[in-house]
Amino acid sequence: MPTPLDRMADFDLSDEQRALRAAVREFAEKEILPHVEEHEREERYPTELVRKLVPLGYMAPMVPERFGGSFQDVLTYGIICEELARVDWVVASVVSVANSLVAGSILKFGSEAQQERWLPAIASGDCLASACLTEPGGGTDLPNMRTTATRVDGGWRLDGTKVFISHAAHAGLFFVVATLDRGKKHKGVTAFLVDPRATEGISIGSFPMRTLKRDHLAEVHFDGAFVPDAGLLGEPGKGFPVLGSALDLGRYSVAARCVGQAQRCIDLAVPYAMEREAFDKKIGEFQMIQQKVADMTCRTQAARAIVYQLGRMKDAGVERCSMESSMAKLMASQAAVQNALDAMQIHGGYGLSSEYEVGRLLLEAKSLEFGEGTSELHTKLVAEFMLGVRKQ
Numbered sequence: 001m002p003t004p005l006d007r008m009a010d011f012d013l014s015d016e017q018r019a020l021r022a023a024v025r026e027f028a029e030k031e032i033l034p035h036v037e038e039h040e041r042e043e044r045y046p047t048e049l050v051r052k053l054v055p056l057g058y059m060a061p062m063v064p065e066r067f068g069g070s071f072q073d074v075l076t077y078g079i080i081c082e083e084l085a086r087v088d089w090v091v092a093s094v095v096s097v098a099n100s101l102v103a104g105s106i107l108k109f110g111s112e113a114q115q116e117r118w119l120p121a122i123a124s125g126d127c128l129a130s131a132c133l134t135e136p137g138g139g140t141d142l143p144n145m146r147t148t149a150t151r152v153d154g155g156w157r158l159d160g161t162k163v164f165i166s167h168a169a170h171a172g173l174f175f176v177v178a179t180l181d182r183g184k185k186h187k188g189v190t191a192f193l194v195d196p197r198a199t200e201g202i203s204i205g206s207f208p209m210r211t212l213k214r215d216h217l218a219e220v221h222f223d224g225a226f227v228p229d230a231g232l233l234g235e236p237g238k239g240f241p242v243l244g245s246a247l248d249l250g251r252y253s254v255a256a257r258c259v260g261q262a263q264r265c266i267d268l269a270v271p272y273a274m275e276r277e278a279f280d281k282k283i284g285e286f287q288m289i290q291q292k293v294a295d296m297t298c299r300t301q302a303a304r305a306i307v308y309q310l311g312r313m314k315d316a317g318v319e320r321c322s323m324e325s326s327m328a329k330l331m332a333s334q335a336a337v338q339n340a341l342d343a344m345q346i347h348g349g350y351g352l353s354s355e356y357e358v359g360r361l362l363l364e365a366k367s368l369e370f371g372e373g374t375s376e377l378h379t380k381l382v383a384e385f386m387l388g389v390r391k392q
Contacts, residue, residue: 068123082260085256103119109191147159173196190236199226247325254329255306256332258335261336261361292345303331
């Protein structure tokens with residue numbers, strides 16, 4: 001039965017978008033949700049679940065049909081990310097990274113040969129994608145990255161280390177950024193498309209985590225890795241606009257995923273509040289629990305509204321929406337974290353039990369608050385855009 005929040009979320013969507021939301025939710029609950037806890041316990045990457053996305057068109061919604069994708073508008077893409085993340089952070093991340101960061105960059109900045117080589121492989125699911133951005137010294141200050149790209153005969157030599165890299169151990173394509181000269185800051189940043197299976201000098205090590213063990217986050221080392229000229233994405237020293245465009249759409253998809261996780265916390269907390277009794281009453285009848293439910297609902301819908309607004313701006317052809325993407329990422333990630341905290345409080349001690357999802361959701365939501373820019377960074381960016389210190 002539809003909930004009031006469903007009505008609020010869906011009232012301005014097209015019939016096709018409503019139908020797609022329902023279809024993705026049904027698929028996710030039936031095919032993905034039953035396996036998530038098992039995969040986390042066994043530290044098993046969800047390869048089989050990812051394959052199931054392809055025939056349904058959920059794997060490559062931002063890849064044009066001529067390359068085998070199921071090209072959708074940006075808002076609809078966000079809905080897919082939201083509904084997948086509502087049940088599994090990792091499966092949603094596969095779609096998010098492949099479409100926002102990697103395929104989107106290839107479509108906008110790649111050569112015809114690069115598009116023909118990589119986009120059909122991404123759309124078919126034969127080639128998972130990974131974005132090698134974050135470094136040991138921090139992922140927020142990207143212009144000061146330490147991974148270097150040195151010109152050599154016929155191509156480039158990459159040296160450096162990337163950390164917290166999702167899907168790296170399973171990927172057939174790396175989207176890598178490196179610098180030609182650290183002294184040049186953002187003017188030295190250069191983007192590359194790297195085939196990790198055919199490139200010597202790349203080593204992938206496990207990166208131990210307390211959560212997201214099924215994601216197999218990795219540390220990727222480049223030690224004299226040779227990338228031919230065909231792997232250069234865009235122009236040397238012109239990679240910062242490539243990166244900026246990728247992060248614009250990347251932050252949108254991450255924000256959509258955060259909305260999905262915030263929604264999941266409501267879906268778990270509300271029925272529990274009306275089942276659990278204390279002092280001969282349902283705990284949902286106590287005002288302090290009602291306050292939490294109201295706050296969870298309001299912050300989720302506020303985050304969803306700004307995420308959908310950003311999707312519509314992209315669909316309307318607004319080239320760069322950097323302030324709006326920072327707003328969406330900031331609001332949605334904070335909503336996901338606070339909703340998880342409130343859901344855990346409603347569950348009480350059971351929130352720490354492995355039998356309930358909410359404890360896992362808190363750690364996963366917190367990782368989304370760090371990923372693709374911390375809350376502190378996005379707060380700073382929004383303020384600087386508003387004050388005129390920074391331009392779109």
